[in-house]
Amino acid sequence: MPLPPSGWALAILLGLYIFTGLIGHDPWKNDDAVTIGVVYDLVTGGHWLTPSLAGRPYPDAPLHYWLAAISSQLFAWALPVHEAARLASGVFTLLALTFIHLAARELHGREQAPAAPLLLAGSIGFLFHAHEAQPMLATLTAHTAAYWGLSQLSRRPLRGASCFGLALGLGFLANGLVPMLPLLPIAAFVVWRSEKRQRAALSVLASLLLASAVAGTWLLGLLLSSPAYLAAFWQVELAQLSDGAQPLLSLLHFSTLLPWYAWPALPLAGWTLWVKRRQLASTPLALPIFAFLVTLAVNSAYLGARSAPALLLLPPLVLLAVPGVASLRRGAANAFDWFNMITFSFLAALAWLGWSAMVFGWPARLARQASRLEPGFVGQFSSFNVAFALLGTLAWCWLIVTSPRSPMRGIMHWMAGLTLFWLLIATLWMPWIDYGKTYRPLSASLAKALPAKRGCIADGNLPDSLLASLDYFDGIRTVAAQSAAGKDCDLLLIQGAPRSGGWQKLWEGGRPGERRDNEKLRLYRRETRKSHPGN
Template sequence: MSAPPEQKRLKGITLPPSGWTLAILLALYIFTGLIGHDPWKNDDAVTIGVVHDLVRNGHWLTLSLAGTPYPDAPLHYWVAGATGHLFAWLLPLHEAARLASGAFTLLALAFIYLAARELHGREQAPAAPLLLAGSIGFLFHAHEAQPMLATLTAHTAAYWGLAQLNRRALRGACCFGAALGLGFLANGLAPMLPLLPVAAFAAWYSGDRQRALLMLLGSLLVAALLAGAWLGPLLLGAPDFLAAFWQGELALLRGGDQPLLNLMRLLGLLPWYAWPALPLAGWALWAKRRQLRTLPMALPVLAFLLTLLTIITYLGARSATALLLLPPLVLLAVPGVSSLRRGAANAFDWFNMITFSFFALLAWIGWSALVFDWPEKLGQQARQLEPGFVGQFNLFSSAFAVLGTLIWCWLIATSPRSPMRGIMHWMAGLTLFWLLIATLWMPWIDYGKTYRPVSAALAKALPEKRACIASLNLADSLLASFDYFDGIRTLSLSSRAGMNCDLLLTHGAPSPAGWQKVWEGGRPGDRRNNDKLQLYRRDVDTADRDQPGGAQQ
């Protein structure tokens, strides 16, 4: 006698995943790792530095970094500043600011689901957020303070609007126009350019072309109004900042001089960055080759090619800009999930279960080495990489990691047979691995990546009485970190004011003539001289010679 349906459902989740199952998995994926560590070098530190300046000084119209104007589009910084202010009672600013990245990521996954539902139907739509969140490159940027996430959200919303242009032209055009305007506020004009010919293509495919084109022209007005809400006050209140912003935009639009090199870099990046969306998109192209002229297939193909052209021509082949290639790849890959042959689907599923179970085991063994010094040799290697680190047992983090591991074991043992089981196991396994890294390994990773101790040592080395600090070869992320941690600000050595400073801070630069080194420091893993920071004091004899009427040789 077969069990009633209620009892069968208790054995495991249903596939395709229901709304609540999908929402819980994605929320766990998104918000794990946003907190619990300091700002890290590059985009994370720079973004938090700008937000810190914004919240502290209240200059929401114009952005600045460590006291210096930072002409960039403001949307992500505004949202991060808002979350930083709202959650200041609970979290430090850098962690509260990263919640904005979580919000944009959540919206991007929601919009890509809606776009896939319009293009491919309700049954296949859950594969879209699983594929986007499961892309390896997306994992890294979704958990840092990253302005490109706001642009990614705008792209996914735009695809949703264009996908419904034939069925609900007014709502689709309004959604597209809002996405276009907010995307400009997120990262400027260049990242939004590929959406314009894609929109014209979608209107041409519409049953009523004339009406669709008129709606899209109206959507441009919506976009212009949203952009003007910032540009207008900027023109009246800070024309110099606006001029610098447009100068940067025009420099991008003039294009780079290495498009072929950028293309080669992206082609080398995408096989792992866009896994598993890329191979599934390739399979969908082959399996649905007779449907390539239909909108569900043609729109993502065109969007991918135009976005690729924009990146290699204007934006540069960086990991952050490659995020914009993921939505069209995902929309193309969705039908590839359901059409994958049984043997390939089973092989993909077994690969996922074995791979992430193995990675989970490695994560636990590595944690044991960090905290309990077992295995001993592995613990010694970890301490050699980050000298001075002392692992400590945290009951809450360990319990959370155990719970995640048990849920993974339950999931792979009870998931029913379905074409979507492979991608579900991939996404769940990736979430488990990220959860284990965030709960077990984060103290060790943060110890090696944070500049907080370096900033504190630098602040201690600075004399109480000083005129100013000049800087040479300091990246924006370092300027942001020192300002955020200890309020240390510098002036560029090439500026008129910086040339008169009595202190000089350098990073990996040769010893300058006429300066005496008073301090050197770096993170525990910074062993090369190029990785370390040096603080110099102006040589007294040189300073006297440079003064009018000083000693002559």
């Protein structure tokens, strides 16, 4: 394979990375389950303007839910809702990789540009979110498109401004106001550095008007049809700006998160800063440096050092790291390449060994450990999955033997190795992982325990992911215990410490690996008060 990869070779590698693992498992805890729950509610209830979760209003920007719902309908003939909805994440990921490639081509030239999508997709933190139903992926796509638009603002002002305006408006529709805030000072920075500032300023102003028109269509629809929902949405948005996220503590957390989350883009960006230290004022370097600092500041101040918003730090790091790939010294490049080949060959061997333990019970010690972590799991041999995994392993062996020497070989082997590892996990380990993460058996058990004749079910502290899963799997919906309706419910569903004092426990359950008391789900019925004689 010639390096750097391009055309079909790059497309096949990235396509295999993106779409492997999007299907084949149930909704999982946190964002994946919540997003699929909102999509399911949208599909079944038709609340296109006002997304809701398990029958409750869920004030959030709707773009990702819209596209996921459309995807679930297009592929309803072949896939269940949760798997078809995740295909929208694959599309957003593919678009993000495309736009970061285009932005790198504008800043660093056509020859170095293929390193950008390899670095972004190869970032360890990106791997976790690229294969779940995650609205932040749509925001990431908007950011990468915005960088492409801003990078061509001087050369092609109309196309650059149009791209930036659409990215800003659609990004707001994807995740609200706060994640898009960093792009405003970045645009001002580009205008300030432009040789034709007046033209650049007018272009950015026009792009802001375009963004307002795009975002305003949904807001106007809410104002006319559901002003209460619009007020709730803005309340959530303003709360993010007013509550704060302890910026100094968030910066400290980012210092421990980014070294593994942004690997290998972060060290390569650091190398670029060193080797190009006399060129830091040039636009190809100054733009990503400023963009990273601004995004880091906004994330620390308003979004916190959480994994999903940290995705927005990756595009500027990647754009800064691209020149570092080609400028690595031969010794460092060879060491990085050997590290990648040895690491992922070892991880691939471990993945096959773990699969053997789960399916065949060998090695016995490893099989006992897998059974202890997920009690009751029984591994099944799938000839299709094994054949696919074996084909990927053989392709990896062929790649590391035949790849020509090139400055791009190290990052190519990293990306290919990461793709292989994820492919092995998705094909060989996914049944074991899904067994421990799905709420499907728990929901079915609860459904059987519910009285045939019942009124409402109150919940005191259930997380959104659990509310979404119960509704998706068995149509179990609850009302908030503190609401007027919840206070009159005869049934109470809680997670955590047992409830006493006027409540009789009907059922208790949890996922196989949940052993702690505060992880258990419990169903109670209100005790009827016995009347005393003479009263």
